[in-house]
Amino acid sequence: MGRDDELTLVRRALGGYGSQAGVVIVGAAGVGKTRLAREALAAAAAAGDRTTWIVGTESARALPLGAFTALIDEHMSGELPNVRRLIDSLVPRPGERGSVLAVDDAHLLDGLSAHVVHQLAQSTGVGLVVTARAGESGPDAVTALWKDGLLARLDLQPLSCAATLALVETALGGPVDSRSARRFWSLTGGNPLYLLQLVKDQVSAGRIRREAGMWVWDGDVAVSQSITDMVGRSLGQLTPGLALVVDVLSQCEPLSVAVLGDLADRGDLEAAERARLIVFERTGGTLVARLAHPLYGELRRATAGEMYLSGLRGRLARRLALDDDDDMHLTVRRAALTLESDIAPDPQLYLRAARVAMTLLDPRTADRFIAAAVDCGATEAVPMRAMSMVLLGRGERADEMLRALCAAGTDAHHWATVRAANLIWMLGRPRDAEPILEELARSEESGAQQAARAAVDACLDAVLGRSRGAEEKACTALASGQLADFHAMMASVALVMALGAGGRVDEMNAVVVRAVARAVASYQSSHLRFWLGAVYVRACRLAGRVDECERSARDLAASARDVPGPAYANLTYLTGQAELARGAVSDAVRHLREALAGVEKTSVTTGLRTACGIALAEAHAKLGQPDEARAVLAEARECIPADYVFMKTNLSLAAGWTLAAGGSVTEAITVVRGAAADARSRRQPAYELACLQALVQWGDFSVAPRAGQLADELPPLLADVVARHAVALRDGDGPGLLAVAADYRANGDRVCAADAAAQAGVAFARSGQRKRGLYAAAVARELAAECGGLCTPALRNPAGQPLTDRQREIVEFVVAGLSNREIAARLVMSVRSVEGHLYRACQRVGATSRDELAAVIRAGPPGGR
Template identity: 65%
Template sequence: MFGNDPLTGRGAELTDIGRALGGDGKFSGAVIAGPAGVGKTRLAREVLARADAAGTRTKWVVGTESARPLPLGAFTGLIGDTGPNPMASVRNIVNSLVAQQQKDRVLVGVDDAHLLDGLSAHVVHLLAQSRGVRLVVTVRTGSSEPDAVTALWRDGLLTRLDLGPLSPSATHDLIEKSLDGPVDTRSAQRFWKLTGGNALFLRQLLKDQVAAERIRQVAGVWMWDENVAVSSSIGDVVGQQLGRLTPELALVVDTLSLCEPLQVDVLGELVNRADVAVAEQMHLITVERTDAGLFARLAHPLFGELRRATAGEMYLSTIRGRLSRRLAHDDRDMHRTVRRALLLLESDLEPDPELYLRSARFAMTLLDLELAERFSAAAAGCGVGEASSVQAMNMVLLGRGEQAEVVLRQLSEAGGGDQHQWATVRAANLIWMLGNPTEAWAILEGLAASDETPAELATRHAIEACVDAVSARCSVAAEKARAALASEDLPDFHAMMASVALVMALGAMGEVDDIGGVADRALARAATSFQASHMRFWFGSVHARACRLTGRIDDCVTSANLLADSAREVPGLAYANLAFLLGHAALVSGDLPRAAKLLHEALAGVEKHGVTTGLRPASCFALAETHAKLGEPEASMAALSEARQCVPVDYSFMHTGLSVATGWALAAGGALAEAVAAVQAGAVAAAERGQPTHELACLQAAVQWGDASGAPRARQLANSLDLPLANTIARHAESLSAGDGRGLLAVAGEYRESGDRATAADAAAQAAVAFSAGQEGKRGLYAAALAQELADECGGLCTPALRSPVVPVPFTGRQREIAELVAAGLSNRDIADRLVTSVRTVEGHVYRACRQVGAASRADLAAIMRAGPGRRP
């Protein structure tokens, strides 16, 4: 897994070194300078390996502490015994290498030049002065290197390249190459944060997590949500001095390992202030001045992991208790309160149930539901009755529908003033977590038969609106949701439920005027609510879907990015919802590789947390479309198969998504007729349910696959809806039906302006075919080039429209269908069986299609279809 030692994130540095070695006479090579572990040696080795592969003769010299006392110690491997006259040996080495340079190019790598003895450094300096031999030299910054080494860049002999840590994206790439598979973004960020981008630390830490099985593959994605596993190797790499600390210095480091950053004044009350100063001088900690005073933190994040792994639990519990007592009056915000509560929970002090309960709510607001579960369980263990209600709400948000149902049933049947409210929460859990709106409706009907206060009526309407929304009763859902949101007494949880239902309904009906305002109010309320904070990303996905249905792609992307920026860290299930939201935004805007990565992360999160919400089918729908658009039929069909298994029977609002996903998966496999039939059936069903934008989505997909039969209906919808997207889709269908290249090109521009690059590419490709059929070759070439440009912007878009060859006479419908199936890899017998026709008929269509595009064979036809209009094989 780690044998290939991948070099990642150093492309710019390799280019700079290559330029310095290029022989323009300005430099004789490069010095790679940087702190320990950033990858200086690895980069230099890569430069020499590439030079060796290109035919350059290479030499590798290493400076070491053991060889430093010896004259020419670094070069003993080249010259053996230096003899009585070391200076003669210096001349021999230089002359030998320069002579070799006259025969062949010679590149000398000098590693750890700061450890060279004086004569060895003198040799390197003379070689650089000779301007013959090329050099790549590594130097550790902060060390005392010989003057001859310093002169290499000071005198302009070698260019100096200061090598910094790996960037977060380069760290992510390195991990994925090492593990040979995708890694979820949170895990990669955690590795980067702990290692600071130090390549040496990163490789060792990654090996430790794999060896301890702390990082595992879930649904094909590597995820690291466990505690850090540390080995003796990482201790040797990061800081050997940690194992030799005095008890006083150890206390400084261990205190910060449990709570950082910490004000120096506070730290000085818990440890000896003089020891804090010594720890800073030894680079165990860093102290920085801010407007709030001096703050101390560990010099490296891994110091804390190493110390916690080796210190005794009773010792750490005592330190946590002291910290908790000292921070008792520092609860200025939620983060500080949660931090103090966690210290107390893991200390040897008496519990504080009220603090635990308050911190459980704060942790929910801060999105850490697992921590909230610990706090609420601790409060319940202390006999706090209110803790059970917090636990129940937390279970709902965690997606643990079955567990929540047991607790919510008890709360809703226990009597008391909260019985009605808990019954509505139970109904919401049945709808969203257990996929059972029928039983939820029965509960709500029972409440409707009782005497309700105006506030209770509002809570019931909020949840009833959800049942109506998932059942595709859009106008009724919108009416009830608005009535609920008009109540000033509506709890935050119910307000979010009503907002979800309202945005779903408005998006389906194409009523865009209120969507933005509803979303802004809901998200503002959720930001400070323990009941609703965790739902903000789920709500964001509902809002994004409504934006897509109504053609507001930029709003979809902007909203997703703002939500991603709304929290410093997004743990657990919340990240799965956020990954879906960002993945969906990437899909609709045409960033397909990013969409695939994020959507797989969302699905892995669903798998890891074992939730039964609609997040799984929604992720599968989006993945089926993404892989289809990337020309990956097997992956698309696999996502569709999973989606079909997890769509709740009564979720009518998901049926359109299932129809479109089915169509894309079929289209990716070449079955265009079946794909069109799937979305045509979806359009009819959406019309019957009163979901005009859902119907439009189906008609648009059909047009993208070459079917313009829905043009009259698309025009009817455009005339009844005040949506620019509806008019664009109608014009798309009408232009395709008429073979109007100019109309299709104009439609491509409209899609592109709206942010939908993928559909714009399809329309441009269809314009290219139409122009070619109309003997407008130059316009056809322009449209084909535009289609390819958009396809490239999308990261390799490969749709049926882009696979249609640009020829003077386009394929007939049956020819194109058979050509698509050939490109998908089906044999003539397979095609005949699928189309219920004879093999001879298929062979005839394949023959005529080959002649039409100038293909010499069936394989050539498949290659032409896959290449598309802008790339001829």
């Protein structure tokens, strides 16, 4: 229920019989007072106390001792019941452990019932749990309970956003994406009663659905009669003037008092504030009005007539048109109101608002405006619609429209380059873009056209793994100073990919800063900055710049936490990548799942689905979840474009980690050695280093010479640490491996630090340094816990009794669930040989059976247990 801390406070208060014999829980309606009181009463009953529950009600308030009616027997009855006998009946009898009385809605008690509760608060052995609604006046005896210090007072606050997420996930029986949870929290104010009803309403109406195993709420708000009765029963009984105030704000809030006062009577504004329907606040010196509860607007929109609301939107749109049109948000609001009003369509307003909506990271709203402009016959809306399809990631539809624009002849060169970019990125068909760019190169081009083509050509090279060509073309295009915003973003993405593959992070920083600064104010590339951010974060991770990785993700997330559509999927993906880099692996799984759900929800055709699957497979594998890793890896393999060479190394690494998680460490090493060789042949040292790093983590120190060479070629930090890691592992150098673990940890990479520490534990054990081995193992376990339950091959190697490489390999297959016969087939040896290796492995770790051996390996190094 999200109230564990509060329940603990209540139970402690009940334990303090005497000076304070319980607690008064005060809070707004629906905040969870009653449920918390019932939980506390149930805990008291389970502990052996006698428990009693009474409720104050309006109907019983007129009766003396009305709340205690059910407890009064014939011996207490009469014209005025015997109060003393009633009190005595609630005090513990001899031999009883204690007595706890819960009083719900104590502000509704009659005076005599309140007196009884007040007397019981002064009695020995009686614990009290009392609830009262905040802001309501009640009997003086109830107020005195906390004012006189007889009971502790607990002001029950609405649920936090995190507690809201937990409660919604409990109600739905599965994970919910963060944006949906924030929306539930925002609409209900963290009120548990409203929250659970709102969840039920969205499920019943089909507004919230599962995508990629994640509940996603991305539609309108469904409003039931139940939530109406809970939140806004009085909204149906408003005077016409008050209804107008609420209805105007339901269409557009916040509104300045100047605007609202032109549409509604000022006396009604004051009356609405007194009735707690609206609130006023000052923003930048301007007095603005908001609805007092977010659900008021939803309830009024659901019940008011469409003709009435259409006219109201028209009045509001006309009034907003009188104000300063430089306000971007105002432009979007006015266009949205006009679009759904009774006034004449305004295609120029729709187009202007579409550009603004794109800049403000809302391409879906922008597309609505563009479609409306097209319906009005605005010819300039057609190319904007094509661009909108590209930015929304709807590649097939975009290609159809871009073909038509190229055939029309007007600015055909520009639209041909956009079409090529769409083929490369949105449809995953870079080879189909190649002939388009070649044909443009053969035509007569201006300097600006050459630069635009070079920008997209750079993307083609970057995708095909031709980093040097991508860098040269992107630099040429950017240096021209003649690129449109979209093409400048294309060139920047290609350049960051090329520099990242070479490990040249310092050179990337300036490129990213310039690109983001330009994109923020551009409708063509505003939301593409999250895509650029994801490319940059991955490049930082390749170079071991974990702090920069995390900072970039945090800054981008802060700039647009609730952006809709594809931009949000890109944002959560880059957040997951940053968490994976710093070793917050369980957190990374959640965000990558959210990103994948976002991709499925928006039906984008970009490579983001594949990228999410690759990263998610790696994360699951590092948590020791091979089945989950295999499932998402298979999906990624199915959808990866054949010519996306730039994704192949990451795919191989994810495949390697998945194999290693399933016990096939030797096979994992073979796969990733091949990927390292491919990266070397493409002259992509950062990708090659990533492969070597994984190999060393899996115990392959044969890469030490090549790692040393890369340490001389690449910038310092990661390459040097990987080289020393390989050498220390080869030499069985426990102190050297611990030093490497410390360096990884200082760089922010807790996964590699954990593996190096675990390997140090084995090295110490092999050299007879048992205490140092246990210390290293304890460090490894601590780091694994920080990562959210890391379970890598290195961490599964017991430090106290090291296994041989062959024993290690066979035991990994046992952990993965393979039979002896299946292991023998995998390793091309006899079943008897497998049994012999397992027997000796059991002796080394002190296990008495095959299952116990697997359990010891799963538990990891013993130093932390």
